[in-house]
Amino acid sequence: MKQPFGYLSDKTGRRKPFIAFGIFSSGIAYLFVIFATTPSALLGIRILQGVLSSSIFPAHTAFITELSVMEKVGSTFGFFNFVENMGYMLGNFVGSGIVKVLGIKSAFIISALISIVSAGIVMLIKETPHQTSHSEGLILTQESRESERVIFKGSAFKSLLKGKLGIFYLSVLFAMIASGQVYSVLSVYFEERFGSQWVGILFGVDSLAAALSAPFIGKAIDKKGAKKIFILSLVGYMVVFYGYGAVKSINLMIALSILSGVKWSAFVSAASAYVALKTEDRIRAQAMGMLNTMMSIGWVVGPLIGGYLSEISFGLNFLSSLVPLALAVALMFAPKNLKRH
Numbered sequence: 367m368k369q370p371f372g373y374l375s376d377k378t379g380r381r382k383p384f385i386a387f388g389i390f391s392s393g394i395a396y397l398f399v400i401f402a403t404t405p406s407a408l409l410g411i412r413i414l415q416g417v418l419s420s421s422i423f424p425a426h427t428a429f430i431t432e433l434s435v436m437e438k439v440g441s442t443f444g445f446f447n448f449v450e451n452m453g454y455m456l457g458n459f460v461g462s463g464i465v466k467v468l469g470i471k472s473a474f475i476i477s478a479l480i481s482i483v484s485a486g487i488v489m490l491i492k493e494t495p496h497q498t499s500h501s502e503g504l505i506l507t508q509e510s511r512e513s514e515r516v517i518f519k520g521s522a523f524k525s526l527l528k529g530k531l532g533i534f535y536l537s538v539l540f541a542m543i544a545s546g547q548v549y550s551v552l553s554v555y556f557e558e559r560f561g562s563q564w565v566g567i568l569f570g571v572d573s574l575a576a577a578l579s580a581p582f583i584g585k586a587i588d589k590k591g592a593k594k595i596f597i598l599s600l601v602g603y604m605v606v607f608y609g610y611g612a613v614k615s616i617n618l619m620i621a622l623s624i625l626s627g628v629k630w631s632a633f634v635s636a637a638s639a640y641v642a643l644k645t646e647d648r649i650r651a652q653a654m655g656m657l658n659t660m661m662s663i664g665w666v667v668g669p670l671i672g673g674y675l676s677e678i679s680f681g682l683n684f685l686s687s688l689v690p691l692a693l694a695v696a697l698m699f700a701p702k703n704l705k706r707h
Contacts, residue, residue, distance in 0.1 A: 381429035381651070386485040388422030391415070393481025396474045440592060443635040443642075444584015451577035451631070455570070531644050531653075533697050534596075538637055539660040540694040541600060544687040546668015548607050551676045551683065558680075560616050568623045575627025583632045587639050593698065596636035600695045602629025604688055611684035 395415035402408040645653040675683035
């Protein structure tokens, strides 16, 4: 659903309503979760929540770009990722406390109230509607019996998937396949290797490193360029994923978790900045939606591979993730004559 919402955001020239709608609908879904009595009902609510809340990403990343000075777009995304990661960390801590003191249902109610208030705050932000798109056709998702495929109509398809930007999207896809391979099984690996008490600590260190490094990475993107930082983040992925299989001590694993957070912050900030700088206002939300779609597809394919290979060996899974990462890096150095087609 990210592409239709991105199309509508570009078509209307508005960002706030789609951001607020996604946050509000996600909050309402939390209230319905309380009344779910079966796994199928819970699954249905979560699917509906995912569909409706998908209006957020294309609009909010486009909005961030439009609120920033283009020469400082990296710093803007870096600061946003800092706030986002800090909120995620605080949410985990606060949520755990609420569950212990008030119970699990109270956590969902409070989350819903926070979401509804947040949606109202979004609507208070001043927005100047940008130039609307008239010629681009809707980007549609279609299922076939053989596979899932994305169908594009109109010139938006050509604008988004041709040349350097199209190759970049493919690089993101390969990187997220590798990410899905590893992180879908990493908590199990940490528990087996170091014990359950270390799982939360290692992931917490990862999140903290991502948050604290984000502003500095944003400034580096503005100075060195989004492409260079993106490539460095891919190299960081390769070092981290190889290290997961090679590192034996908990102290070294903590250091590796710090690097993991830094490379994720670099990846997401550089990817967002790259797409923002390569697209026009009239199709920017669709471009950001395509970025998130590539990441989502990678995280569908990656866990399937990771789950299978991890049954054989965690080490095999970690090493095999270097293959799509190497392809992602290679694509970023594609010959100039390939990029023109």
